[in-house]
Amino acid sequence: MSNNRVSRRQFLNYTLTGVGGFMAAGMLMPMVRFAIDPVLQKAGGGDFIPTGKKVSDITEVPERVDFAFEQVDAWYTSEVTSTAWVYKNGDKIIALSPVCKHLGCTVNWAGSPDHPDQFFCPCHGGRYEKSGKNIPKTPPLGPLDEFEVREKDGLLEIGKTRPNTLV
Amino acid sequence: MYWNSKDISVFVEQKEFVDTAVIPLLLIDGQASKLKQNASSAEFLMALTAFIENQFKGRVILMPPVSYTTKTNRQQLGQEWDEMLKEAGFKHLFFVSSDMGWVNEESALNVIYTPSIPLENMDRKLRQSVLDDQLRQIIPVFAKRWASTT
Secondary structure (H helix, E strand, O other): OHHHOOOHHHHHHHHHHHHHHHHHHHHHHHHHHHHOHHHHOOOOOOOOEEEEEEHHHOOOOOEEEEEEEEEEEOOEEEEEEEEEEEEEEOOEEEEEOOEOOOOOOEOEEOOOOOOOOOEEEOOOOEEEOOOOOEOOOOOOOOOOOEEEEEEEOOEEEEEEEEOOOOO | OEOOHHHHHHHHHOOOOOOEEEEEEEEOOOOOOOHHHHHHHHHHHHHHHHHHHHHOOOOEEEOOOEEEOOOOOHHHHHHHHHHHHHHHOOOEEEEEEOOOHHHHOOOOOOOEEOOOOOOOOOOHHHHHHHHHHHHHHHHHHHHHHHHHOO
């Protein structure tokens, strides 16, 4: 023991390396954490809102489905009800956003007696085909947005909107 | 759209498309016995007009409610608003009220009368469907008036 004495110089060296190491680590760790942050992000698309609609009840005819979710606006939480036009295209469920691409009114399926198989916007007479494709020479300039959908326990769940993928 | 600076700037730019004002007419009756019913009908009217706004977002501007008392001269009030809003550039004015007084009044305002339904004891779903039903009755009134003058 005693012949293995630590000299003052050695002791100081050890301490300095130790403390210096900790300091370097303290600086580098957050940097590394920031650098690899994108990898650690949770995969998105988890925000599906359940609706009360049974998937087996959905038909080929577009039908209104309401769903409610909580919207947080700074410190104020409010419950917002939103709507989708849902129908089956073969086996695939399609949910279209009812917001007109013109100035944001709500479109209705078969809203105009003259066009029973189209979406109709009562504000300025905009029309869309069943796929959401806007009909030329009506005011809207683009197709209706589409919602992401999935099925859970036989009930329909609705996710985020995305640009129409059918057109 | 609403009466706020953002929406009004859209109105100013898109006058050709945004040409309609929706004005809730709200009777405030201070009699102690009528306070509660009065507040309930105000709640209904505000909810209903917000539904109308949502449906016709791209064409109408929902005005802040015009409140008046039992002593107000309805005829004059209506006329003032009518003139002012037409001057502001609105082609169509839809006055909505659940005050029977407007129905009896022979006025050129064409107030849309909706009987008030107490919403306060309903849960969200029921409230939604009640308002939807009311809205469905109002949509044709709007469509008809828009069609008749364009």
